[in-house]
Amino acid sequence: MPSYSSYNDQELIALFSSGDDAAFKEIYLRYDKPLYLYAYHKLGNKEESRDVIQDVFAWMLTNRKTLNFTGSLAGYLYKSVLNKIYNIYKHKQVLSKYAEEGTFYIDIESQGTDYLIREKDISAMIEKTIAEMPPRMREVYELKSKRYMSAKEISEYTGVAESTVNTQLKRAMKHLKLKLGLLIYITYII
Secondary structure, rough: OOOOOHHHHHHHHHHHHOOHHHHHHHHHHHHHHHHHHHHHHHHOOHHHHHHHHHHHHHHHHHOOOOOOOOOHHHHHHHHHHHHHHHHHHHHHHHHHHHHHHOOOOOOOOOOHHHHHHHHHHHHHHHHHHHHHOOHHHHHHHHHOOOOOOOOHHHHHOOOOHHEEEEEEEEEEEEHHHHOHHHHHHHHHHO
């Protein structure tokens, strides 16, 4: 019996797609813990994080014959987990909104609406993360990102050395990257 731990992701995907359950087990063992940590970092809840990971792997197992991996397996799995997390945030926001208004949930079947809701959720997450920055860092970051000022202009505007402004901008970007995760940082911040 071959040692599946020596196979790369592409080989495992090919074996898994052809019905090899041992290949799926290796994929699960390889990615379960990193995906769980990623989900837990985003959600802060052990049970929800575990459920997200189980949902992703269960869906993958159920749909093995129709899966089309165009990129890396890791990228696919992390994106799947992130989409599940967005759905959780969306669901919590919807429940909270309608609980406050005292109205019933209306099912709207539209990809455009789903996209707008996700976009709004991500924007809210970004704004919340910016609001959590220390005041001076937040001010420097907002002058750069919202008023499109250069480091030199920010330095003159705030009366702070340009090197300090550059340091604050680097720290702000690092703060965003750590708090939002690499995918959102690359997609929406850069």
